[in-house]
Amino acid sequence: MYLFGQMLDKIILNALDEDVGTGDITTESTIPEDRIAHGLYKAKESGVLCGVGVAKRVFELIDPSIEFKAFKKDGDRIEKGEIIAEVHGKATGVLTGERVGLNLMQRMSGIATRTAEAVKQVEGTNAKICDTRKTTPGLRVIEKYAVKVGGGTNHRFNLADGILIKDNHIVAAGSITAAVKAARANAPHTLKIEVEVETFDELDEALAAGADIIMLDNMSCEDMKKAVGIVNGRALTEASGNMGDRDLKEVAACGVDLISIGALTHSVRSLDISLKFKIE
Numbered sequence: 001m002y003l004f005g006q007m008l009d010k011i012i013l014n015a016l017d018e019d020v021g022t023g024d025i026t027t028e029s030t031i032p033e034d035r036i037a038h039g040l041y042k043a044k045e046s047g048v049l050c051g052v053g054v055a056k057r058v059f060e061l062i063d064p065s066i067e068f069k070a071f072k073k074d075g076d077r078i079e080k081g082e083i084i085a086e087v088h089g090k091a092t093g094v095l096t097g098e099r100v101g102l103n104l105m106q107r108m109s110g111i112a113t114r115t116a117e118a119v120k121q122v123e124g125t126n127a128k129i130c131d132t133r134k135t136t137p138g139l140r141v142i143e144k145y146a147v148k149v150g151g152g153t154n155h156r157f158n159l160a161d162g163i164l165i166k167d168n169h170i171v172a173a174g175s176i177t178a179a180v181k182a183a184r185a186n187a188p189h190t191l192k193i194e195v196e197v198e199t200f201d202e203l204d205e206a207l208a209a210g211a212d213i214i215m216l217d218n219m220s221c222e223d224m225k226k227a228v229g230i231v232n233g234r235a236l237t238e239a240s241g242n243m244g245d246r247d248l249k250e251v252a253a254c255g256v257d258l259i260s261i262g263a264l265t266h267s268v269r270s271l272d273i274s275l276k277f278k279i280e
Helices: 002-020 025-030 052-062 091-121 140-149 167-173 176-186 200-209 221-231 248-252
Strands: 036-043 067-070 083-090 128-130 163-165 193-197 213-217 236-240 258-260 273-279
Touching: 002 052, 002 091, 002 140, 025 091, 036 091, 052 067, 052 083, 052 091, 083 091, 083 273, 091 128, 091 140, 091 248, 091 273, 163 167, 163 176, 167 176, 167 193, 176 193, 176 200, 193 200, 200 213, 200 221, 213 221, 221 236, 221 248, 248 258
Parallel strands: 128 258, 163 193, 193 213, 213 236, 236 258
Antiparallel strands: 036 083, 036 273, 067 083
């Protein structure tokens, strides 16, 4: 939690530095310093809310005297027209932080909503929906949090979290067998080894080498069903490759344990949320 707090503040401060630059010249030149504003966050479309605490933290970093009261929490289903939160304090601070807070909350809510839709599609199966490292540079911690809020599962957070031997690793190492053998010899015993395969020959080699997880890359449902049968519980199976465009219920029915979807974070549409306020 402490680390998340540090990383969150860094994300927000970088975003504010980018957005404010040398100063919010419009606000500074038009709004009296002592003017107080009261604003309401309103959902302009339905979805799964995420990032309420992030929006609150934006104002805490700008002006700790600004009050932020949430009526909804992360993970809540919100409907169009519902009030999410209210903010009260100096209008200058509210206006300066408005866009950064909205941008982050809207994007996180979009990810949570997209993830919830994917989870719903595989309901009743054993498959879990998980994300990838195809996140917005600098925003990974909040985007993966949003996936969790939407009911999904996180894949590795960074390159130190697990061993995932993909096609280029295999070429560089010489073979799947050589790559897995080297990983067993050099990596901590606590890390599982995942191998990406595209053919049944590669699948057989990965199993023989002792892979813990098999990533079935861009396979048809027919081939995935066959692959799951070959694995027969000896390793976890993960469906991967343009899964955001696939029928997830059909993919889950193949018997895979995991379905990784890069589209949860790399091409998601933000949820539309507005902040409107009146001067007091």
